[in-house]
Amino acid sequence: MWNSLHIGMAGPRPRSAGSRAVTESSNLVQGVTTRRTKIVGEPNPTGGGPCAASSACPGTDVRLKCIQDTTAQSSFHGHEHEQSEAPSTAEGWKSRVTSDGAPLAGVRVLDLTTYLPGPYATLLLADLGADVIHVERPGGEPGRHIEPRVGDDSALHAWVGRNKRSIQLNLKDDEDRDRLRTLVTGCDVIVEGFTVGVAARLGFDYETCRAVNPRVVYCSISVAGQHGHNPGTPGHDINFLARAGFLSQVRDSAGAPVPIGPPIADIAAGLHAAVGILAALLQREHSGEGRFVDVSLLGSAVALTGPQLVKALAADPPRLERDFNLGSDAGYTTYQCRDGRWIAIGALEDHFWIRLCRLLDRDDLIQLRASRPDAAIEQLSAVFAAADRDHWDALLGDANVCYAPINDMAEAAVDPYLTASQDIVxxxxxxxxNSPIRLSGSVGRRFSPAPGLSSEDVSWCRRPE
Known part of the structure; x- marks a missing residue:
């Protein structure tokens, strides 16, 4: 999914011009979070004096408010943190930014993107403890409205929006652009997915943001990079996979390229963006200055074709019909079972292949694989077609032969390998x-659900110095 124009310009304003929506998650997977909104400088309802954040708030004629979460355990972005009592408003705000020991605690990220590439990048950062503020157009970013639904949210946004906060801003509105500039001065990272040139027209390109915040790490995710061929061209995942050669590797029985389901280029771009951001943050610790991170969806798709691309560009490339990655090897391909379901064999090394053949009582296939590969595939196909997949699961599932059932999405969700490692939450x-990045000390992590859209009039405080 990729939208060539990712700016908060479309849709009706859902409330009066003077109100701005800022929301935070108010529930945890376990336990309940209650939220209090406090006027800066007023007595603290939990004790501890007035809100000390007032000294850090930007000068403005609006009434500034800070948000306080009081929980039995901190809702800080998926990492368990015991606290004996609810903090004061000032301390509650500070704890979201600096406490908990999460790897990216203290890092504030402005996410100006939509759909998947940018939100996935900032999801990875949020799961590692960054304070991610998703800047959405009025009415919410388009990813919120994609079917199917889970509760009041889309399934997609419920995933990539977890552990984040949200603010609705119309970037055609002067007042809202001023609010975004205030956020820019206090953030560590900005991620944008505008068509090349749009950020500059809005006044939020890297050079402009760096002028007010020299330490900011600014990541741009675009179709072909800032200086690629026709950088303003639109596209979606299928276009990037096609141009990168990815779809040529995935064909049906008639030889026609087919869509593959998962938006691989989008996810790859998000992953590369997160890596680039982390590298720039690390470099900033030494230089004191931020960096511009340029990530292209097309380049990310090409990176994933790497093993096939380097073979194709070699002096003596393999013929496609003899490329083991494309199923020409009896020990590295897919087979259909009697019940119509499928399995995958990855017995690439000789010792795995020999063990497989002996478990199947087919020692004659051991040498046939090398001498007559097509015949070996044909005979092994007949073997697997003689029994249902459950039979092969029982015989080969834990036999150390590089075997796996080809699951559909529902089956993958209950696969014992995934459930045992808590890969789905x-x-x-x-x-x-779940986040695939597991660091020591992260056992017992909790996730905050994706924030909803609120009409509550709440303005932001800057992060305490």
Whole structure:
């Protein structure tokens, strides 16, 4: 999914011009978060004196408010943190930014993107403890409205929006652009997915943001990079996979390229963006200055074709019909079972192949694989077609032969390998992928559900110095 124009310009304003929506998650997977809104300088309802954040708030004629979460355990972006009592408003604000020991605690990220590439990048950062503020157009970013639904949210947004906060801003509105500039001065990272040139027209390109915040790390995710061929061209995942050669590797029985389902280029771009951001943050610790991170969806798709691309560009490339990655090897391909379901064999090394053949009582296939590969595939196909997949699961599932059932999405969600490692979690109303990045000390992590859209009039405080 990729939209060539990702700016908060479309849609009706859902409330009066003087109100701005800022929301935070108010529920945890376990336990309940209650939220209090406090006027800066007023007595603290939990004790501890007035809101000390007032000294850090930008000068403005609006009434500034800070948000306080009081929880049995901190809702800080998916990492368990015991606290004996609810903090004061000032301390509650500070704890979201600096406490908990999460790897990216203290890093504030402005996410100006939509749909998937940018939100996935900032999801990775949020899961590692960054304070991610998703800047959405009035009415919410388009990813919120994609079917199917889970509760009041889309399944997609419920996933990529977890552990984040949200603010609705119309970037055609002068007052809202001023609010975004205030946020820019206090953030560490900005991620944008505008068509090349749009950020500059809005006044939020890297050079402009760096002028007010020299330490900012600014990541741009675009179709072909800032200086690529026709940088303003629109596209979606299928276009990037096609141009990068990815779809030529995935064909049906008639030889026609087919869509592959998962938006691989989008996810790859988000992953590369997160890596680039982390590298720039690390470099900033030494230089004191931020960096511009340029990530292209097309380049990310090409990176994933790497093993096939380097073979194709070699002096003596393999013929496609003899490329083991494309199923020409009896020990590295897919087979259909008697019940119509499929399995995958990855017995690429000789010792795995020999063990497989002996478990199947087919020692004659050991040498046939090298001498007559097509015949070996044909005979092994007949072997697997003689029994249902459950039979092969029982015989080969834990036999150390590089075997796996070809699961559909529902089967993958209950596969024992995924459930044992908690690769799928329940957050709010949504079942979704867990973060694949596991660091020591992160056992017992909790996730905050994706924020909803609110009409509550709440303005932001800058992060305490």
């Amino acid at each position: 329940t957050v709010g109303h949504s079942r979704q992928p």
